[in-house]
Amino acid sequence: MIKLLCVAIVAGLFWESHQQKPGKVFLPVKPDKVFLPVMPECWTDWFDRDNPSGSGDWEILSHLYKENPGKICSKPQDIETTTLSGLSVAAAGEVIFKNDVTSGFICRNNDQPNKKMCSDYRVRFSCHPPFCGGGVCWTKWYDRDNPSGTGDWELLYNLRIAYPGQICDYPLSIEVVTTDTMTPAISAGQNFHIFNPTHGFVCRNQDQKSGMCRDYKVRFGCPCKN
Ligand SMILES: [Ca+2]
Ligand SMILES: [Ca+2]
Known part of the structure; x- marks a missing residue:
């Protein structure tokens, strides 16, 4: 069961629907495009x-x-x-x-x-951060979703709704680890659909050889406030 269901409306993006109970949930995702981790500068x-x-x-x-x-x-x-x-x-x-x-x-x-x-x-x-300006300050860890539906959806858009006011407007970086062993996502051997500080993180079960994503948690690197 996923923890929260939200309806996301973002103009200009392609739409992909996911059959998740109860009802249809739309998420702003470009189909068939895999976002690789982006290291900001x-x-x-x-x-x-x-x-x-x-x-x-x-x-x-x-x-x-x-x-x-x-x-x-x-x-x-x-x-x-x-x-x-x-x-x-x-x-x-x-x-x-x-x-x-x-x-x-x-x-x-x-x-x-x-x-x-x-x-x-x-x-x-x-x-690369944290060497510029005031450096990078990390948010707390967020684990909004479980992979039991279509995958583990830790989109920034949904996290902002679930945790209003907690994440800066323009995160510089994102860190993703498994919830059980704190293994970095990059070392987990899975394929990720979205993985960047602008959109957040999505692991889809359909992209995995095993058919199931692990459960991940995410945190964001924000500019430190002076
Ligand atoms: Ca000079
Ligand atoms: Ca999760």
Whole structure:
């Protein structure tokens, strides 16, 4: 038996009906599409540790790590560089020595034509949570449904109705584990229909070789309130 039955109406989404007692329940799901886990990314603050007045503008990652402990993740996914006035590297049109997630950014005055000096640049990095901003604060665990019907439906939409005001408007991440052994869903060896922080989690019995999902619980990573 499922714990709660709700009627979900979401414009713009495909509809899929599920025969669940008592009566027909509609859920906003794109049929035949499997959503894989999405690891969200976010940007660090901007960093401007150097001025170009010496040999150039050195925004080296190793120095930024030392000078800003805990503020940059160990393996940034991406780097963004602009001048302090907001011009992109391409728009500034200068000769750049390094601009990558391994080294950071270096503009050397010697490389510029006509003895021109580098502009003053700033950099920021794209990281996975919880390394950005105020980090990630987790909600409590939610286990709204059991897999005895069509599967284990832990949709964010339904959780918001069942637990009003508890989950932030824009979750950054989702964590899903089995209710009995706390095994991470990714390690449970099952196929998931929906698995992302925007929609929540759905395991359908029809997608499993065994014909039955395990019972899962979910929690969401939200931006921490200061
Ligand atoms: Ca700089
Ligand atoms: Ca469940």
